[in-house]
Amino acid sequence: MRRFLPLVIIAVGLAAIAIDFAPLDRPFSDPAVKIDTRLGLDLQGGLRGEYRALPANGVGVSTDGLANIRTIIENRINQFGVAEPIVQTQGSDRIVVEIPGVTNEQEVRALIGSTGRLDFVEVPPARASSVVPGQPIPADLAVIFSGDKVKSAAPGFTDAGLRAVNLTLTDEGARLFDQYAAAHYGEQFAIVLDNIVESAPVIRATRFGGQAQISGSFTSQAEVNQLVTVLNYGALPNAIEEVSFSKISPTLGLNFLQQSLLAGAIGIALVFVFMLLHYRLPGVVACIALIYYALVVYAIFRLVPVTLTLAGVAAFVLSVGMAVDANILIFERTKEELRSGKTLVSAIEAGFNRAWNSIFDSNMSSIITASILFYFGSATIRGFALVLIIGVLMSMFTAVTLSRQMLRLVVHQPWARKAAYYGVAEDEFTVATPIARARGAREASARV
């Protein structure tokens, strides 16, 4: 293990640098997506809405129902063509929608919230000119039947190979549709979602028996899929209500990001100065370990990916402040062991071994509270907690691997064996000699 550890450290470090700075593709992604830093809405601007599915007829929404609502809302948002909207279910009845950088919020919110009412509407030939896809349906046209008479819809092709939507109606729907088709052969009817005409096909048969195929002017598969979605899910199974909403302008987000980065840089620089002044040579080791730590943690954030919010950046900066704690505990212990007469090499080993208990126990207590936050907290809180958990785990890893390996390496260099480099007095400092070791052991037992 000891032999391979330096190789592992170097490999992890190089991988981290590659992930941090090189434009790599995300593994197992199809189509290929570049690895990138995900910024939360509060750092890049955008809107976030939380919605609650209301019980229908006294029955709460089911897991499947909630998943359906999520799909419908996602489809509705995708109509806007915004970049990377996130639509997630949360808890038993919540949907969280996050859309970065959106400006037409009124429209988006309205679209998300609409219950969605799918109707099949009569179009008398005289009125055909007033029925235009994308436009409101004239209010006086009669409904043949509603979306609940649709059994299913699927993308398909006509015999001629044109894109089409295959529609299956319920028995009731089939009866109503055939009844209408028999009387209105060659006329149009309209598929209407929320009073907006989605499609106005011409009826080309008098008897459908519940199986119909809509074809014609589809120019892309996306259009087909959209109509399929409307037919399948046009109506939300439950009404939803907006329970929270927030919007951050991109300029404010950028402000926050710049401020946080500046503050983080200042804070970390202060820690570096402190470590160098107070711990000398081990302080240098700690600073290198901290840089390594930051590179690896940042790589993990990009790889997972972890969405960095304002609180997440704060957690990252905080974790840097905490990551040096392990080094401080080790160096203090090493100093103590040196003063007790141990040689430099064995003092460092003892410093690591004896400090490990405290490091592990105290970091675990942070992980316990962060896990509780992650498990029970709301979205903002979870972002913070996840960053903190990753940070604490990685700080333990770098302390016991990198800091230790570097110190082991350094103490075997002749130039590094000076008392002043370790912040102890000359007479407290022993480089490995058998006599000194024996004296150290005696002294240690005498002090007890």
Added chain:
Amino acid sequence: MFDIIGKRRWFYAFSLLITIPGLIFILLTPLSGGKAGLQFSIDFTGGTVWEIHFKDGTPTTAQVQEIMAEQGLPGVAAITTAGDRDYVLIRTIQIGLAEFPATPSPLPSITPAASGSPGASGSPGASGTPGASGTPGASASATPAPSATPSPTPSASPSPQPSASASAGVSPSPSVAPSPSPTANPIGLPTEGRLADLRFALEDAFGPIDEVRQEASIGPIISAELAQQAVLLFVLGSIGILGWMTFRFADFRMGMTALVALVHDIIVVVGVFAILGTVSGLQIDALFVTAMLTVIGFSVHDTIVVFDRVRENRIRHAGEPFAAIVNHSLLQTVGRSLNTSLTTIMVLTALLLFGADSIRSFVLAMVIGIISGTYSSIFNASALLVTWHEWSEERRQREFAAVRTR
């Protein structure tokens, strides 16, 4: 050698001195009906925050509040500055949530009258149309699936058809956009509801609003959940730490004294925020809860370092009085306790001074918590451990004596 443990009564007194004023201000919160004590942000109370910029100069807070009063909206306005721009920050009751028409019935009826109106008139669907402009079926045709109608192309449609497709082809989107709002609304100003009423009133008085920096609205469900969540998180965090300490040190007393020190820290932080809330209106928000949990996790770090040393020294120095062992352990570890806290406080102070406004109170809570955590680890947790140890020693000796005299 400096005797911390021997002076522990002084430190207990000091802890009472710093926690009691905080406790009084915390208790003031319910007693004053929220006027003094902790000030809760809209995360807890529900409400709307709206930060806007006026194109033609910034009005005073009094002017804005006057308009708000006219609109029947309680709350406050403040001026915030970022760069060279002044913004008006409005906090009021919850008015900003979109209101959706309540049509919960999942199975609409097929009456002809229903074709247009019920959901439609107030329905936001109308404003959602631009995206739908690319919908298929300008001239689609429905054919029975089984029948072998060859290539039902649009061109084959009868006479009404071309007219429909023609009018659709005229470019549907421009004619759709005007319906929700005649003027362009690129910055997402509200157009309906009470927030829109407020917007129009403000614009009438102070000219157009040209930037919305932030807008947030929290409904009563979310805010009530957060309050429950805060309590749940605190209880679970405390139990978790108590369990972990007891497990790792195989000593319930160590777990319990660490927990007492931790509660001390929470009271100090919440107390300071209650005092600052009363004095300067500083609010606590959802992130404050996070800060508390972080403090809970962090506050025991130094306690663990001391207790770990106590455990080690008890084996090495078996036979010495417990108070001496603890005191010795404290002195051995006090340097590193201070240093670990110092580095953390360094980064937090940088965040406090140079970081974003919206996390300032969050960072402040952690700074106070970590300072208090270091203090309580050194002066309370270990001291309590000694006090507890001596109590149970005395009790054992009394019982022992009682047995012997019998």
